[in-house]
Amino acid sequence: MSENLKTIKELADELGVSKQTIRNKIDKDFREKFVQTIKIKGNNTLVINNAGYSLLKKTLQNDTAQTAKTLQNDTAQTAKTLQNDTAQTAKTLQNDTAQTAKTLQNDTAQTKLICFLEEQLDKKEQQLSVKDKQLENKDTQISQMQNLLDQQQRLALQDKKLLEEYKAENDSLKALKMPTEDTKEEQANSQPKEEVKALKFEIRALQEELNKQKIHSQEEREKLKAELTTHKKWYQFWK
Structure with a gap:
């Protein structure tokens, strides 16, 4: 495949995601601007041009960063909750021990x-x-x-x-x-x-x-x- 056109499988391999993830990002507007249909070995195959590849790569990077940030926030919240629970448990245990x-x-x-x-x-x-x-x-x-x-x-x-x-x-x-x-x-x-x-x-x-x-x-x-x-x-x- 040419450097300006890539199949969904090629994009998935290069970006390290699944083909389904690529398909989920291709909406109607994206299809109209960046997707073409060509014949490869007698079959109609969707290919994405270089601009679409750049956009998908940026979108996936943003999603990854957002996911990492969300995971970080969730981890911090979980740690805080666990810390509060531990403190409360320690306080309860201390009160029970004193009683x-x-x-x-x-x-x-x-x-x-x-x-x-x-x-x-x-x-x-x-x-x-x-x-x-x-x-x-x-x-x-x-x-x-x-x-x-x-x-x-x-x-x-x-x-x-x-x-x-x-x-x-x-x-x-x-x-x-x-x-x-x-x-x-x-x-x-x-x-x-x-x-x-x-x-x-x-x-x-x-x-x-x-x-x-x-x-x-x-x-x-x-x-x-x-x-x-x-x-x-x-x-x-x-x-």
Whole structure:
């Protein structure tokens, strides 16, 4: 083919595009100005003159430049979008990490508080156990005192019985009116009564002290249980 006329295939090969791309650029106006039909090997073939070749080359170069510019803009926009997404993801991750750390910190604080309260409760339970043992000892002492009181009462009854017998023996001696013997009898009657009265007073004092310690121990148990229940509720609420 001559240098001034080129087929579509020759143009496509020289410009590095497909024949379809060349055909897409040949509109009616371009055909009228730059395209001719000649016979090659007995077939009608479209050929384009040199001016049309220059125009197509310039048009394709412009298209390539525009495509490159568009691609560059798209790449820049994509990079910017990716950068924004990455920044947003990093910020979200940072916030989530901070929130998680805060939650863990709160949970740790609540756990430490619960552990501390449980330790305090254990200590109080141990103290109450010691006090319960002391109360048991008091009960034992009271029981012993009660036995002593019973023994003293039995002795007092025996002494009373002996005194009654002694009084009966002395009825026959009333006429003698011996002051010394009367004084001894009064002392013998009053001594058991005073001992019994003292024992009763001591038992009553021990019983009152025992009741006070029992009430105090129960109040401490209820107070500790209430505190532990309250803190556990707050722990579940914040959790």
